[in-house]
Amino acid sequence: MLGSMLWGVSLCAAQSTQEAPVPDTTGPPTMLADQLPLFAAASVAQTPGQPSWIVERRACEGCPPRSVGRALFQTTVVNVAYGLANLVRGQVTAKVTPKTWWANMEQGWVWDLDDFTVNQIGHPYQGNNYFNTGRANGLSFYESAAVTAFGSSTWEYFGETNHASLNDFINTTLGGIALGEMFHRTAWLVRDTHATGRGRLWSEIGAMALDPITGANRFIRGDASRVTDKPADMVPSNLAASVAAGVLWRGTQGNDFTADAQAFVEVDAVYGDPDRGHSRTPYDAFAMKLRFGGGSGLSEARVRGRLLGQPLGDGGVQFSVVQSYDFQKNDAYATGSQSFEGAFGFTQNLSSTTRFLMLGWAGLTVLGAIDSLPIGLTEVPEEEQTGDAGQGVSEGPRFYDYGPGSDFGATAIFSRNNRPFATIFYEGRHLFSLDGVRANHFLQRGRVDLLLPLRGAFGVGVTGEYFDRRTFYQDAAATRVNYHYPQVRVYFTWGLS
Amino acid sequence: MGALVRRARALLSMHTWVRGLCLLALAPAIAFAQAAPQTPPSQPASGVSRAWFVAGGAFATLRGDCQECEEDFPYRHSGAVLVDAGYRVNSRMDVGAEVFWMPIDTSQGTIRTTHLDAVAQFRPWASHGFFLKGGAGMAFVRNWVDVLGPDSFNEKGLSVIIGGGWVVRPTSRLGLQFFATQHAFALGDLQASQGLINDVIGNRWSVGAAVVIR
Numbered sequence: 164m165l166g167s168m169l170w171g172v173s174l175c176a177a178q179s180t181q182e183a184p185v186p187d188t189t190g191p192p193t194m195l196a197d198q199l200p201l202f203a204a205a206s207v208a209q210t211p212g213q214p215s216w217i218v219e220r221r222a223c224e225g226c227p228p229r230s231v232g233r234a235l236f237q238t239t240v241v242n243v244a245y246g247l248a249n250l251v252r253g254q255v256t257a258k259v260t261p262k263t264w265w266a267n268m269e270q271g272w273v274w275d276l277d278d279f280t281v282n283q284i285g286h287p288y289q290g291n292n293y294f295n296t297g298r299a300n301g302l303s304f305y306e307s308a309a310v311t312a313f314g315s316s317t318w319e320y321f322g323e324t325n326h327a328s329l330n331d332f333i334n335t336t337l338g339g340i341a342l343g344e345m346f347h348r349t350a351w352l353v354r355d356t357h358a359t360g361r362g363r364l365w366s367e368i369g370a371m372a373l374d375p376i377t378g379a380n381r382f383i384r385g386d387a388s389r390v391t392d393k394p395a396d397m398v399p400s401n402l403a404a405s406v407a408a409g410v411l412w413r414g415t416q417g418n419d420f421t422a423d424a425q426a427f428v429e430v431d432a433v434y435g436d437p438d439r440g441h442s443r444t445p446y447d448a449f450a451m452k453l454r455f456g457g458g459s460g461l462s463e464a465r466v467r468g469r470l471l472g473q474p475l476g477d478g479g480v481q482f483s484v485v486q487s488y489d490f491q492k493n494d495a496y497a498t499g500s501q502s503f504e505g506a507f508g509f510t511q512n513l514s515s516t517t518r519f520l521m522l523g524w525a526g527l528t529v530l531g532a533i534d535s536l537p538i539g540l541t542e543v544p545e546e547e548q549t550g551d552a553g554q555g556v557s558e559g560p561r562f563y564d565y566g567p568g569s570d571f572g573a574t575a576i577f578s579r580n581n582r583p584f585a586t587i588f589y590e591g592r593h594l595f596s597l598d599g600v601r602a603n604h605f606l607q608r609g610r611v612d613l614l615l616p617l618r619g620a621f622g623v624g625v626t627g628e629y630f631d632r633r634t635f636y637q638d639a640a641a642t643r644v645n646y647h648y649p650q651v652r653v654y655f656t657w658g659l660s
Numbered sequence: 661m662g663a664l665v666r667r668a669r670a671l672l673s674m675h676t677w678v679r680g681l682c683l684l685a686l687a688p689a690i691a692f693a694q695a696a697p698q699t700p701p702s703q704p705a706s707g708v709s710r711a712w713f714v715a716g717g718a719f720a721t722l723r724g725d726c727q728e729c730e731e732d733f734p735y736r737h738s739g740a741v742l743v744d745a746g747y748r749v750n751s752r753m754d755v756g757a758e759v760f761w762m763p764i765d766t767s768q769g770t771i772r773t774t775h776l777d778a779v780a781q782f783r784p785w786a787s788h789g790f791f792l793k794g795g796a797g798m799a800f801v802r803n804w805v806d807v808l809g810p811d812s813f814n815e816k817g818l819s820v821i822i823g824g825g826w827v828v829r830p831t832s833r834l835g836l837q838f839f840a841t842q843h844a845f846a847l848g849d850l851q852a853s854q855g856l857i858n859d860v861i862g863n864r865w866s867v868g869a870a871v872v873i874r
Contacts, residue, residue, distance in 0.1 A: 231784040271863025272820070272844035274727060305753055309782040312794045316822050329820060329844050329861065333796070529796055530818075543665045566848070597818055597848040598727075598859050637849075 205637060222301060225356055225391035227380065229301030237296040237376065238314040242322050245289060249323075256323045263324040263491055272319075274598040275328035276561045283338075283490050283499035283532055284464065286331050290315055290339015291346055295376035299348045304340075304445040311339045330565050330598070333530045336502035341466045343447040350374035357390055381448025404432040407624065409654025411457050414496035414647070415495045427457030429654070431453040435469070438481055438508050438520065442472040445486075457652075465489050470503075485524065486487035494646050496630065497563060498606065500531035500592065502570055518578045525571040531594040533604050535564040536634070538642055564599030568592060586612040601637040606630070620658040627651055712754040712781075714744035715835065716870020720762050722773065724804065726850075727859035736771070738764040740866055744779060748874050754781045758795065758821070760843065762864065768812065772802040773862070774844055775819045789827040791837070795819045799845030801862070809854045819849040827872055835872040840865075 216224045226319035234626065275282070293314030297307025315335035319327035350370035358366060367387040371378020381387040410424035435448030446468040454463035467489040473482045483506045490499045504526030511519045572590035576583050588610040596602050607630070614624040628650040636642040718740045725733050739762070746756010762774040779795030799819035803812045822843030843864040850857040 180707070221828075235784070271723065271842065271861070271865075273725070273861060274846070274859055305749070305780070306782065307785070309780070309792050309794070312822065329846060332822075333820065335792075422714060444723070595848075597846045601849045601856070 164386050173287065173455065189612060205571050207580070209506040220301070221392050223392075225389075226394045227299055227301045227377075227386065231300070231302065231306070231358070233299045234300040234302055234307075234310050235313065237380075238293050238310055239317070241289075241292045241296060241376070242314060242318050243639055245318070246322050254346055256325050259321060259324055264321050267320045267325075267327050270326045272329040272332070274328045274330055274565060275325060277328075277331075277564050279492060279497050279499070279532065279534070282334055283492075283497075284461065286335040286489065287338025287342050287490075289318070289415070290335035290337075290547045291343035292339075292376055293335075294339045294343025295347055295374050298343070299374075299377040299380040302604075304396060306346060307343065308336075308340045315339065330532075333501060334499075337486070337529060338488050341468055341486055341501075344468060345449060345466045346374045346449055347377060348397060348399070348446060348449070350377060350433075350435075351393060352399070352402070354393070356393050359388075361388060363388065396447065399435045399447070400440070401436050402434060403658050404430070405602045406430055406657040408658065409624075409652055411650055411652040413458060413493065413495055414649040423458050427461075427462065427654075429454040429502070437467075437472070437483065438510065438522075439474065439478070441474060442469065442474055445470045448472065458495065461490075462493045463491045475507075479509065481510075482506070483508070487526075496632065496646075497534040498532060500570070500594075501527050502528040502531070504570065510569055513577075516580050518581075520576045520578070521573070522575075523571075523573040528568040528570050528592060528594065529563075530565060531568050531592065532565055533562050533606065533632070535562055535596070535599045535602070536644070536646075537600055538636055538638065538644075561599070564594070564596040564602070564604065566594045566596040566598065566604075568594040568604075580612075584614055584616075585611075586610070588612075600634075603635040604635070605635070606635045607632075614656070621655045622658070623654070624656055625651070625653050684874075686842045687848050693807075708836060710747045710748045711873070712744065712756055713873040714742070714758075714870045716868055717741050717835070718760075718839075718866040718868025720864050720866035720868075721763065722764060722771075722862060722864045724860060724862040726857050726861070729857070736764045737763055737768065740868070742868070742870065744781075744870075745814075746779075751786050752783045754874060755779070757797075760866075762866075766805055768802050768805040771804055773804075773845070773864070774800045774802075775821065775845065776800070777819055778823050779821065783827075788813050789829070789837075791825055791827060793823040793825070793839070793841065794821065799843075799862075800848075801845065801847065804847075804850075809852050811850075811852045813847075813852075815847045815850065815860075817845050820844045829872070833873055836874070837872050838867075840867045842866075 216226075220229045221227065276327055278514040293311040294307045296314070297310035298304075302310065312332075315332050316327075318335070319332050350373040353366055353373065354370040355363060355366040364387075367378065367381065371382070372479040378387075386649065399598045407429040408427070410426050411551050412424055430453045431451070433448075433450045434446075437448035437450060440448075449466060450465060451464040451467070453461070455461055457463075468486045469482045470486055475478070475482055480589065485504045485506055487500070487502045487504060489502075490497075491497065506524035508520065508522045511521075514518050544597065570590065570592040572588070574586065574588040576587075577585040588608075590608045590621050592606045594604040594606070596604065608628065609631075610626060610628040612624060612626045614622050630648040630650070632646045632648075634644045634646075636644070666686040689724055704816030719737070720740045721735050721737050723735045740760060741762075742758060742760040744754075744756050744758045746754055748754050756779060757842075758775070758777045758779045762773050762775070764771040764773075775797065776799075776838050777795040779793060781791050781793045783789070783791045797819045801813065801815045801817070804815060805812045821841055821843050823839055825837050825839030827835050827837035829835035843866070845862045845864075847862070850860050
């Protein structure tokens with residue numbers, strides 16, 4: 164539950180939580196990467212009577228067989244598949260030749276002019292496919308991260324006629340890692356490896372919809388019909404999820420609130436116990452949020468994955484290192500980022516039934532994006548494409564900025580009988596624009612959630628949110644512009660566990 | 661005239677080799693794709709240091725560019741030094757910080773570029789020396805000169821590094837690595853006397869060797 168507040172996910176995600184085993188706070192770290200060579204070494208020295216999965220270079224009976232070469236090969240296949248898909252769609256950027264490869268290598272990295280959604284969602288999703296070629300072939304999280312960087316860089320240089328894009332490389336690699344591990348673990352939740360027959364088939368198909376690369380590998384290898392235990396590190400210590408459906412009203416620069424309510428559906432999930440435990444297994448705890456509608460088809464996507472967790476002192480304070488992926492796009496603004504944070508969490512029991520949780524974090528934004536408004540404009544103008552450059556070639560201008568920066572924040576949550584009833588959340592982010600308008604951006608978001616439990620897993624909630632954006636232009640007049648976007652959401656929630 | 665052409669050809673040949681070597685390192689061949697025997701222990705023996713240290717030199721080619729410029733910017737060549745210090749996560753992975761420094765003499769003075777990056781180095785096959793490297797951090801540029809005008813700039817910006825190479829280890833802890841890397845440094849917009857230069861990005865291709873202690 165703490166995770167939901169701590170990680171910036173709305174409190175409705177935390178309302179239904181199954182009892183979980185308390186994680187071992189004193190035991191040694193369990194890192195699959197460290198165990199793999201031991202299993203591999205065991206396979207070399209196999210003796211009669213040993214299980215066949217050791218011979219097959221699996222880390223456990225339900226784990227995929229390990230093969231780095233197959234992972235790199237499948238990454239290349241993914242690139243070829245995306246390239247062919249672009250070719251079929253008639254995109255001139257897909258007509259690659261050795262000449263275009265050489266031109267890209269001579270030029271080096273550039274910033275690209277693609278659409279915000281393509282760069283901030285499309286590329287991370289493509290990176291998730293690279294990442295899962297590693298996971299599907301028995302590689303650890305960090306090994307798969309390297310495979311993602313390999314897939315991304317080879318795509319940028321050899322997959323398109325466009326010059327290699329620095330922002331794509333960062334978004335594909337870091338976003339791909341975050342989305343990839345999130346999808347990989349979520350797919351393992353769906354998979355029922357003890358089932359047989361039609362039920363098993365549908366669980367594998369459902370999992371493949373979330374993680375196509377692992378799913379395809381399992382069908383090809385025959386793992387999709389083998390009855391085994393799940394890999395131990397793919398079984399979360401805790402799991403909570405909720406679905407919220409409601410309406411929101413958002414203000415714009417010229418209008419405090421739009422007249423029309425916008426419908427939305429939101430999915431929140433907390434996997435594992437992000438607020439406690441000694442952990443060196445990346446993403447054994449993560450939180451994610453997806454919001455559909457509310458100003459855009461997909462208006463928000465967030466993933467917060469714990470890279471390591473360490474209790475401090477007597478365990479009252481928890482330190483975590485977190486990887487974050489953020490995407491927000493609606494009819495008023497668009498932001499996105501790839502970042503890493505250090506976080507401190509603190510828990511206090513106020514009574515036998517009421518608990519208070521507090522979390523603070525600060526970190527570095529490797530690359531952030533924010534829609535940019537040149538001086539004198541209050542709205543993003545419609546892009547005019549001449550079409551001269553051919554289909555798939557973005558000619559610009561591009562109305563959003565890219566740059567690194569820093570971020571920080573804090574959240575507090577009050578819960579009663581393990582059901583949160585109030586959350587306060589604040590987040591600040593600074594971006595130094597390296598591509599786009601010449602400016603510094605300071606973004607602040609404050610939010611208050613109030614939730615009233617109804618019968619069973621159902622509840623009703625209201626959220627007030629305020630997004631404040633200050634742009635400090637580096638022009639001769641040192642122009643400062645302040646934009647603010649208030650928002651109110653009202654919704655019903657349904658907790659899942 | 662003939663000498664000029666010969667010099668141009670020599671430079672072109674040098675570019676070709678440098679970039680070709682970078683390409684080889686950045687695109688691990690499928691030839692390595694067969695599974696290799698897994699042998700090394702993941703954790704060092706108790707009491708053995710987990711420090712990771714690399715120091716070496718490189719030959720590098722640097723080119724600055726801006727997104728909307730029509731000019732043909734030159735490739736500049738020089739030596740460079742690098743130092744990595746960090747932590748051995750396991751037998752395949754090292755993480756740490758890298759300083760990469762490259763001075764370049766030009767007719768307008770010496771350009772000095774320094775990259776301070778968080779890096780990770782990963783060996784896909786523990787029994788082979790092949791490794792991939794990647795990271796990001798900050799770039800510091802001093803006396804940056806371009807072909808657009810007489811201005812020079814002191815700037816800092818975003819740095820990204822990718823690369824790869826091969827390490828040979830005659831002893832368990834001491835080795836020699838050969839590498840090819842590509843750095844990118846994004847400086848943003850530069851205010852020059854003739855106007856604003858938009859979206860300046862530098863790229864550097866380097867090949868070199870370094871001593872490794874891990």
